[in-house]
Amino acid sequence: MHTKNINTHRIEIRDYFMAAISVDCVIFGFDENELKVLLIKSDLKEYKGKPSLLGDIVHPDEDLETAAYRVLRDRTGLENVYMEQVQAFGGINRHPAGRVVTIAFYSLVNIQHSELKTQENELHWHSMKDITDMAFDHKDILDTCYQRLQAKVIDQPVGFNLLPKKFSLRDLQNLYEAILDVKLDRRNFRKKFFAMDYLVDLNEEEKDVRHRPARLYKFNHDKYNLHHKKNLGF
Amino acid sequence: MHTKNINTHRIEIRDYFMAAISVDCVIFGFDENELKVLLIKSDLKEYKGKPSLLGDIVHPDEDLETAAYRVLRDRTGLENVYMEQVQAFGGINRHPAGRVVTIAFYSLVNIQHSELKTQENELHWHSMKDITDMAFDHKDILDTCYQRLQAKVIDQPVGFNLLPKKFSLRDLQNLYEAILDVKLDRRNFRKKFFAMDYLVDLNEEEKDVRHRPARLYKFNHDKYNLHHKKNLGF
DNA sequence: TCAAAAGTGTTAGAGGTACACCCATGG
DNA sequence: CCATGGGTGTACCTCTAACACTTTTGA
Numbered sequence: 001m002h003t004k005n006i007n008t009h010r011i012e013i014r015d016y017f018m019a020a021i022s023v024d025c026v027i028f029g030f031d032e033n034e035l036k037v038l039l040i041k042s043d044l045k046e047y048k049g050k051p052s053l054l055g056d057i058v059h060p061d062e063d064l065e066t067a068a069y070r071v072l073r074d075r076t077g078l079e080n081v082y083m084e085q086v087q088a089f090g091g092i093n094r095h096p097a098g099r100v101v102t103i104a105f106y107s108l109v110n111i112q113h114s115e116l117k118t119q120e121n122e123l124h125w126h127s128m129k130d131i132t133d134m135a136f137d138h139k140d141i142l143d144t145c146y147q148r149l150q151a152k153v154i155d156q157p158v159g160f161n162l163l164p165k166k167f168s169l170r171d172l173q174n175l176y177e178a179i180l181d182v183k184l185d186r187r188n189f190r191k192k193f194f195a196m197d198y199l200v201d202l203n204e205e206e207k208d209v210r211h212r213p214a215r216l217y218k219f220n221h222d223k224y225n226l227h228h229k230k231n232l233g234f
Numbered sequence: 235m236h237t238k239n240i241n242t243h244r245i246e247i248r249d250y251f252m253a254a255i256s257v258d259c260v261i262f263g264f265d266e267n268e269l270k271v272l273l274i275k276s277d278l279k280e281y282k283g284k285p286s287l288l289g290d291i292v293h294p295d296e297d298l299e300t301a302a303y304r305v306l307r308d309r310t311g312l313e314n315v316y317m318e319q320v321q322a323f324g325g326i327n328r329h330p331a332g333r334v335v336t337i338a339f340y341s342l343v344n345i346q347h348s349e350l351k352t353q354e355n356e357l358h359w360h361s362m363k364d365i366t367d368m369a370f371d372h373k374d375i376l377d378t379c380y381q382r383l384q385a386k387v388i389d390q391p392v393g394f395n396l397l398p399k400k401f402s403l404r405d406l407q408n409l410y411e412a413i414l415d416v417k418l419d420r421r422n423f424r425k426k427f428f429a430m431d432y433l434v435d436l437n438e439e440e441k442d443v444r445h446r447p448a449r450l451y452k453f454n455h456d457k458y459n460l461h462h463k464k465n466l467g468f
Numbered sequence: 469t470c471a472a473a474a475g476t477g478t479t480a481g482a483g484g485t486a487c488a489c490c491c492a493t494g495g
Numbered sequence: 496c497c498a499t500g501g502g503t504g505t506a507c508c509t510c511t512a513a514c515a516c517t518t519t520t521g522a
Contacts, residue, residue, distance in 0.1 A: 005290040006256060006331060007369070008355050009277050013332040014444040016291045018252035021324065021335050022240060043243050056239045057250045060333065088322040088337045090255065090298035097240060101255050101335070103322045120467035121242050135241070170501075178316065187503070188485065195483095210498040212492035368493080422475070422512070445472040446519035 004202040023068040024055035024138065024144040026104065027076065029111030029125055030162040033174045036111065036125040037142065038075065039134070043121065046096045047135030049062050051126065053142065055102060068105040075123065077115035082161040083107040084152070086145050094137045106145040108161035134211075157198050160219040166202060168214035169193065197223045253333040257302040258289035258372065260320075260338065260379040261310065263345030264357055267408045269374065270345065270359040271289040272309065273368070274353040277355065280330045285360065287376065289336060297467030302339040305391040307355065311349035318386070320379050328371045342381040342395035387413050391432050394453040400436060402448035403427065431457045 004011065027038040041053035054075050058067040064085065073079055090101040105226050128146065134138060153159045159175050164181050173189050193199055200220045205213040236395065240247065261272040265328050273285035292301040307313055323333040350357050367373060380467050387393045393409050407423050427433055432451065433451040440447040 006254070006329065006334065007258070007278075007286045007289045008274060011331070013254050013329075013334065015296045016254050019255045019292070020240070020250050021253045021255070024241070029471095040242060042241060044241075045244065052241045055241045058324065058335075060251045061326065064322060064335070065324050085321050087319050088298060090337065092297050095240065097245070099299070100247065101292075101337075103324065103335075119344065120356050142280065143423060148460070169500090170444065185351065185486070186501090187487085190502080191504095206501095208494085209500080210494040212501045214501060220354075402474090417491045419512070419514085420474090421514085424475080425477095426511095429495080441473095442521085444521040446521095448474060 003019065004146070007183050016200055017099075019101050020040070020095075020097075021058040021064075022055050022102040023058055023064060023071060023216045024053040024104050025068055025070060025071050025075075025083075026053060026106040026142055028106060028108050028149065028162065029114070031111045031125065031177055032180065033178060034046045035128045037057075037112075037128055037131070038116075039126050039131075040075075040120040040125065042135040044135065045098060050133060050135040051138075053104075054123075058103075065105075067167060068103075068107075070201055072107055074111075075116070077107060078109050078113060081107050081109050082158055086141075086148050089137055089141055090178045090185070093211055104141045104145055106149055108149075108158060111122040112164060119147065150180055157196070157219070160198070163219075165218055166204065166216040167218075168206060169199075170217055172217075201219050251333075253278060253335050254329075255292040255298075256289050256334050256336040257266060257292055257298060258323075258338050258375055259305050259317075259335045260287060260311075260340040261398065262340060262342050262383065263348070264409055264412065265345045265359065267412060269362045269412045271362055271365070272348075272350075273355070273358065273360050273365075274309075275356040276369040278330060278369065284367060284369040285365065285372075286369040287338075287372045288357075291338075294312060298337050299339075301338075302341075303457060305344075305375055306341055309350070312343050312347060315341050315343050316392055318382070320375075320382050323371055323375055338375045338379055340383055342383075344396065344398055346398060351376060351386040364395040377393075384414055391430070391453070394432075396451075399452055400438065401452075402440060403433075404452055406451075406463055419426055 006013065026177060029036045029038065038054060040054055042050050042052040043046070054071050056067065056071050063068070068083060072081065072083070072111040086104045086106055088103050092099065094100065103162055111125065131142065134142065153176065159179065162175060163171060172193065173184055173186065173190055177184055198220050201220055202216045204216040206216065207213065238245065258386065263270045263272065274288055276282070276284050276286040288305050290305050292298060296304070302317060306317070320336050320338045320340055326333065328334065339367065345359065352358060365376065366411060368376065370435055387410065392436065393413065396409060397405060404423055407418055407420065409416055432454050434454045436450045436452055438450040440450065
């Protein structure tokens, strides 16, 4: 029985086993009507050439979120993006260099605003449906983050973070269809979004399309936090 | 720019900053129609006498879940209980002994089956509504885990784990009312649960109650994973 | 016979789903 | 004028919410 431990008794922390802490960022983007994720090539011999999430060790003076934002900023040039911690992954042999517990985050970025140094280890946007094997346990991390995103967009309007400031309802529907991997009814989709008050009509239209141009909208940030589930399922 | 890191290049892990990894368990129980949580007294001088979650350092040969189950077993004597990882907490100064990143889990146990060594640092079940301040950042961890539990019971039938094998519909409703902190309509509640096929009528009744005895049910584990949201909110 | 909680159905309203036609633009 | 996708309304159905009386037991 371990009745004396770091929560209950004064024990020197250096007497304990120590591990490295890292963060891994699942950076989602949306382009060409597909959900994409930003990956880099791993040079570790165990995973030579396989795609890897963007991550790094957490520094002594950083909390977890700060480290994750640092990774995101260094790789994409983006700040103030939507980010959410998902969970920790701590399998014993998940990293060949030793015990590394990683904390996974996902973030949603406007892919057009990102400024990648793509020559660096082939930093690229990958279509979600093309990703099979990855370095480390990163496929597992990616899958978990993707499921979290799917659950999230159903009850909170976070999807806007993936779109440009001005977008059409078709863009929005394509986004939801891509994230949830379903086909949605156009009329019902529009009805739903107009009923929630998230959309501001910009009185602008698409240009240079060879069909009737769509109206453009922006997201109403003021109403962001007003959407709640109306019933509890009971 | 940190372009060379543990995901992309071979670098010795010992060159990096190391931290201690712990797990903290939010162990929920249900008794006297109240949601309870199992806490212990901290002896650290910084938090002298304040209640603390049950936690411990993760050992070198354990993954995170294994460590959390170990803590749970050592403190309650319980095995095979429902447990879910919630998230990591890694604030820089969250532990006075140094950098300790903790992974929070919550679990749902049948409070009657637990065998506590209650003399050990006053290990006790606390009513959720009586808990104010706690040691470390444990109040924050507890709140986060409680919110996760509330969200979970709404779309999956995990609540059964908190009840004895045989229970009445009143017990079940009391449980949901306690977790969600709402009053529910009795008839609608019964209708809802009978419609899902989770309940098996045991053809038994309560005894020694000074009112009409309630029928007893058990949970149908076979149908556990068949319950899904019927619509996506779209 | 009384107190206490168990058990039971119906109705109105809200929200979800399915579905077809005309409109505006560029080529 | 044609091809392409934009924009719109209605009917049905399911699920939710609100609500009151009778039944069974122990004391």
